[in-house]
Amino acid sequence: MSHRCRRGVTSGQGVLVGALFGVAAVDGAQNAVIECQTKGVFDITKEPALAITAGARLFWDNTNRRLTTTATGNFQVGLAALAALAADTTVRAVLLRVPASGT
Numbered sequence: 001m002s003h004r005c006r007r008g009v010t011s012g013q014g015v016l017v018g019a020l021f022g023v024a025a026v027d028g029a030q031n032a033v034i035e036c037q038t039k040g041v042f043d044i045t046k047e048p049a050l051a052i053t054a055g056a057r058l059f060w061d062n063t064n065r066r067l068t069t070t071a072t073g074n075f076q077v078g079l080a081a082l083a084a085l086a087a088d089t090t091v092r093a094v095l096l097r098v099p100a101s102g103t
Helices: none
Strands: 002-004 014-017 020-024 033-037 040-045 057-061 066-068 075-080 090-095
Touching: 014 033, 020 040, 020 090, 040 066
Parallel strands: none
Antiparallel strands: 002 033, 014 020, 020 033, 040 090, 057 066, 057 075, 075 090
8 A cells, every 4th residue: 555644743643534444565755655465463652551462453543643442433453463571662463354243
């Protein structure tokens, strides 16, 4: 997916475009068009001091540009591939859309 950056982005950071989430493949300045990966497993910045269990649903907090387990006000992007400790700065995420009911 190509995306025009509304603000600068660093390779490996999450990017939300409408209802499509991806991970920047390259660095991009504001208004630059960059490539994003929309499928795969990535280490993505997570909410500080948040412990995440393997298999937990992950949501993108677009205001703070990080993953969280808080659904309200955020966009679901996938699942935690591995557990992350509260002290960790990233969580390994599998990008995929999963049903809201968990079925």
